[in-house]
Amino acid sequence: MKTVQSVQSVQSVPTRTVRAAALAALLAAALTACGGATGAGHSQDAAADQLAADPLTAVRSAADITGRTGSVHTSTELTTESGTKKASFTGTGGYDYVRRIGRLEVNVPPGAATSGKLAEVVLPGTVYLQNSGAQNSGTKIPEGKWVRLDVRQLPDGNLVSSGTTDPASATGALRGAQKAELVGPETLDGTALKHYRGTLDLAKAAEATGGRGADSLRMGAQTFVVKEVPYEVWLDAQGRVHKLVENFAFAGVAGSKDPKDQVKVVSTLTLTDFGKPVDAVEPTADEVYSAPPSAPAK
Numbered sequence: 001m002k003t004v005q006s007v008q009s010v011q012s013v014p015t016r017t018v019r020a021a022a023l024a025a026l027l028a029a030a031l032t033a034c035g036g037a038t039g040a041g042h043s044q045d046a047a048a049d050q051l052a053a054d055p056l057t058a059v060r061s062a063a064d065i066t067g068r069t070g071s072v073h074t075s076t077e078l079t080t081e082s083g084t085k086k087a088s089f090t091g092t093g094g095y096d097y098v099r100r101i102g103r104l105e106v107n108v109p110p111g112a113a114t115s116g117k118l119a120e121v122v123l124p125g126t127v128y129l130q131n132s133g134a135q136n137s138g139t140k141i142p143e144g145k146w147v148r149l150d151v152r153q154l155p156d157g158n159l160v161s162s163g164t165t166d167p168a169s170a171t172g173a174l175r176g177a178q179k180a181e182l183v184g185p186e187t188l189d190g191t192a193l194k195h196y197r198g199t200l201d202l203a204k205a206a207e208a209t210g211g212r213g214a215d216s217l218r219m220g221a222q223t224f225v226v227k228e229v230p231y232e233v234w235l236d237a238q239g240r241v242h243k244l245v246e247n248f249a250f251a252g253v254a255g256s257k258d259p260k261d262q263v264k265v266v267s268t269l270t271l272t273d274f275g276k277p278v279d280a281v282e283p284t285a286d287e288v289y290s291a292p293p294s295a296p297a298k
Contacts, residue, residue: 051194051239055180058239059196060208063171065239067097069274076104076164076270082252082263089163093120094278097168100124100213103280106163121282122166125151125212127158128283145289150215157219160248165267169216171241174233176205176217186234189272193242194235199228200246224248225262244269 049065052058073094093104106118116132128146151158179198202221206214226249234243253261
């Protein structure tokens with residue numbers, strides 16, 4: 001899996017088995033084969049929100065305004081491209097901004113080293129992964145068990161490595177918007193929206209987000225080779241995010257800055273059903289896999 005060496009070089013995950021199942025099962029396998037302030041205001045405050053006239057203010061405010069709706073449902077698409085190899089991951093789920101927890105289910109593309117779906121439960125600074133095809137991929141994680149990871153164990157902060165970008169992190173990145181221009185009014189699924197494009201800085205987004213919810217953004221800022229991340233976002237009259245596209249890139253060959261060695265990742269997020277309850281529960285201790293201690297060296 002040399003093409004994703006920079007995303008795989010994790011030192012603090014306890015065992016090779018866990019790394020293989022939790023970190024590389026999606027993004028790495030497909031390529032080789034082919035928060036913080038997330039809405040502390042409550043939903044009743046959302047009625048007063050309006051889209052700002054200034055494009056940069058509108059974009060930077062979008063994460064907080066979206067969070068004040070209380071919850072969202074989402075569909076995701078994440079495409080990765082490295083040379084002639086390309087893969088696409090799709091998923092569905094939702095995020096509860098009040099309880100600060102979300103759940104996503106990601107479809108593993110054909111040709112990957114694992115199979116089935118990846119279930120993901122996200123909390124600020126933490127991600128739980130459960131791979132329904134783990135037993136078929138040669139890992140030793142018992143069926144039905146979850147793997148718990150601190151996102152700081154992942155070089156990209158789990159912004160892309162599990163095949164999706166969770167709604168809190170994706171919209172939170174907009175707090176670091178540095179440029180924003182209004183492309184024009186557009187209608188998506190019958191809703192009148194304003195379409196903006198520009199670039200964002202993940203490090204500045206992490207500063208603006210703060211707390212454990214900023215961990216993913218902070219790690220991504222350190223890992224991705226393109227520091228001015230291009231984005232496009234569609235906002236409604238209240239300033240809520242309906243669609244968001246972010247373009248990331250990392251070095252597929254360790255230490256290389258050559259554009260041909262870059263892995264390009266396009267993350268697309270579509271948000272619907274604002275305020276509709278989300279079914280997301282943190283796995284219990286009994287449901288989480290604990291790797292057995294390594295045998296002492298002889």
